[in-house]
Amino acid sequence: MAEIQTRVVAYRLQPEQLTSPCDPAQFDFETTEGLPPLETTIGQPRAIESLDFGLAVRTAGYNLYVAGQPGTGRNSTLLQRLRERAAGEPVPPDWCYVFNFNDPYRPVALSLPPGQGARLAQAMRGLVAACRREIPRAFEGEHYEQRRNSILQRFEETRHRMLHELEQYARERGFAVELTPAGILTMPLQDGRPMAPEQFAALPDFVRAAIEARGQELQQEINRTVSQIRRLEKQALEALRALDQEIARFVVHPLVEEVREQFDGLERVQAYLDAVEQDLIERHDLFLHLQQHAEAHAARGMPLALSEEDLFARYEVNVVVDHTGARGAPVIVEHNPTYYNLIGRIDYTARFGGMVTDHRFIKAGAILRASGGYLVVQARDLLASPFAWDALKRALRTQQVALENLGEQYTPIPTATLKPEPIPVNLKVVIVGDRLVYQLLYLLDEDFQKLFKARADFDTVTDRTPEAERAYALFLAHQSRDRGLLPFDRTAVARVVEHGARLAGHQRKLSTRFNEIVNLAAESSHWARQAGRLVVTAEDVERAIEHRIFRSNLIEERLQELIRDGTLLIQTEGAVVGQVNGLSVVDLGDYAFGHPSRITARVAPGNAGVVNIEREIRQSGPAHSKGVLILAGYILGQYAAEAPLTLSASLGFEQVYELVDGDSASSAELYALLSALAEVPLRQDLAVTGSVNQLGQVQAIGGVNEKIEGFFAVCRMRGLTGTHGVIIPRANVQHLMLRRDVIEAVRQGQFHIYAIDHVDQGLELLTGMPAGQRAPDGTYPADTVHGRVAARLRAFAKRMVELRALATGDGRETGRSSAEASGEGEGAGSAGLLSERAARA
Secondary structure (H helix, E strand, O other): OHHHHHHHHHHEOOHHHOOOOOOHHHOOOOEHHHOOOOOOOOOOHHHHHHHHHHHHOOOOOEOEEEEOOOOOOHHHHHHHHHHHHHHOOOOOOEEEEEOOOOOOOOOEEEEEOOOHHHHHHHHHHHHHHHHHHHHHHHHOOHHHHHHHHHHHHHHHHHHHHHHHHHHHHHHHOOEEEEEEOOEEEEEEEEOOEEOOHHHHHHOOHHHHHHHHHHHHHHHHHHHHHHHHHHHHHHHHHHHHHHHHHHHHHHHHHHHHHHHHHHOOOOHHHHHHHHHHHHHHHHOHHHHHOHHHHHHHHHHOOOOHHHHHHHHOHHHOOEEEEOOOOOOOOOEEEEOOOOHHHHHEEEOOEEEOOEEEOOHHHEEEOHHHHHOOOEEEEEHHHHHHOOOHHHHHHHHHHHOEEOOOOHHHHHOOOOOOOOOOOOEEOOOEEEEEEOHHHHHHHHHHOHHHHHHEOEEEEOOOEEEOOHHHHHHHHHHHHHHHHHHOOOOEEHHHHHHHHHHHHHHHOOOOEEEOOHHHHHHHHHHHHHHHHHOOOOOEOHHHHHHHHHHHHHHHOHHHHHHHHHHHOOOOOOOOOOEEEOEEEEEEEEEOOOOEEEEEEEEEEEEEOOOOEEEEHHHHOOOEOHHHHHHHHHHHHHHHHHHOOOOOOOOEEEEEEOOOOOOEOOOOOHHHHHHHHHHHHHOOEEEOOEEEOOEEOOOOEEEOOOOHHHHHHHHHHHHHHHOOOOOOEEEEEHHHHHHOOOOHHHHHHHHOOOOEEEEEOEHHHHHHHHHOOOOOOOOOOOOOOOOOHHHHHHHHHHHHHHHHHHHHHHHHHHHHHHHHHHHHHHOOHHHHHHHHHHHHHHHHO
């Protein structure tokens, strides 16, 4: 027993091992008020290097995925690096959509230098305004009227001469001609006067025949004259049209030339202006009859502004991407990455009861606005929006954006609509998300592997070095200035550093989830102001931490009340066979706490093996089920080397009605099982946590601080006796960042924490009995835990043999009697064998 007590003392941790304090004296400042600004992200060298690599590589496919948990600074760091890099890169061109004079349904995309898109739009508005002013003025001049009248006069003179010659020709043949709206009529003459129909009918037949023959000759001449007059009219109209176009060109060409000079060297813009000039010349009458057009619209109840908008819409320039005044490449953060917000859309407007559109209603999306620069989207928002992910991949694969509304892709009946010319894009897309989304995309989407070849991982922890602790101080100084918080003195900074190590769950690490640190800083500043202080002290930080726990630990307190009043059966004194206090963690999101659970084991002779009650009712998670199977593997290796086990055992968490997962209770379950087999009681003033492998080694688990503090709270509620404690894996000692009240109780000897490497050490702590070492012959000393377990298992095996022999003897007698009665003895024997196999299964 003295040897065991010596080992127990060796397992016991000292107060200095339970935390890693931060000495305020190491800081060379009194408060953070005078510290320099924070110039870099804390604790993310790998992520920053990966960011810089991914942003620097311009090869196609090297888009970037930024992985990490929220609050690690991934978004702020990314935007900072993006803006620094983009500031030194060239500004991309503007993009405009203009009317296609050859195919109105296919607007033309024009690329212009930065800021020139808006300039072109303004120039075109000025051109139209000048044409509206100058074209009517030119057609109202005397020179135009004289030339127009001259053309008309020549036409009238020639027409009059031709009609006069026709009349002479008709009279020579005894006919008169008359011009009517319906055409040219011919009438036979008698004595120089038109002949009435009855007079013509009274003529002899040979006379009528002669008149009709002359009439046919006259009709041929009339047809020839009419054809000549029509050709003459056409020539006159063409001459008038040529005159009008000449006058219009005389006005329009200089105006367009003024616009051309502003965009010299831009071939596509020059070609567009050529088409504009030709269209203005051909549609010059629109400017001449604008007043009449407006009056006609007003008569129909249409506003003049609407009619003017429709008349001159084709000359408007739609600047879809405008970089006027921009410096560097664009950095676009799309917070709502829907299909339309990414790709763009074609809007429609109501016109006289219908929906119409044109090139003016084309709207650019984030991809076009980010072309030449960077586009940042959140992974979950992108994947949650229908069609957005496929549209983004298509743009990256084809390196262009073709604007098309979703309805046009899925309408059952194709309709005539705009098909804007695709715009080439060259951008780097940065997706921000967690590692799980990255893994799913990488495994399930082959395009993702090709398009996102760069990855930057933001860690949640960093090494706790003096430089990192000072960086915490600089971060607090930065937050104080940006958020208007009080400055922090060195004790407050040290307490925040300790809290950062607690969040990291490691004595030599600090958390990089700085949203938690920001919240703590803001609340600490609040409590300092409440206390009337001008700087934040460690006392204010401690109060902020305590109050955050108070706001979130209602469920924890309710569980402790259930334990206190006996509703939840947790024993913290004495010793019980087959029963141990396990520890688990409840995570509420913003707060996690530990609490004890009673684990019990029952054993009996049989062949069922170790039965996990939670698994049987499907309340056991995969990790917990694995832990129980590993536990069973340990039992096999420890006690079944020479002969098969004959054991039926059940393990269960008492009064636990939710899903049980994780393998951190496997060591506690093993202790309960061995206690039940050895019939050795386990101490109830100790709680156990730790995972066990098939070799009996105790492995590290998560949430060790919360588990210790949860059992400590129960023991303190019932009164600390000086024997209470928790058994943890030795590998978890480096993770201890316990609360000060727990450390103080350990220092005063009221509470103890034991660290072990093997289940044998835990058995000695819980039973006060040696675990026992295997002898060369494979046996264990009788007065040890393993010796008692082995003896009990042998007794189980012997009892099973006796029961089987007894059952087999009864079966033979029954089988023999049945065989004699029915002649089927061989079949009965087979049934007995199957029953035995079924029992073993």
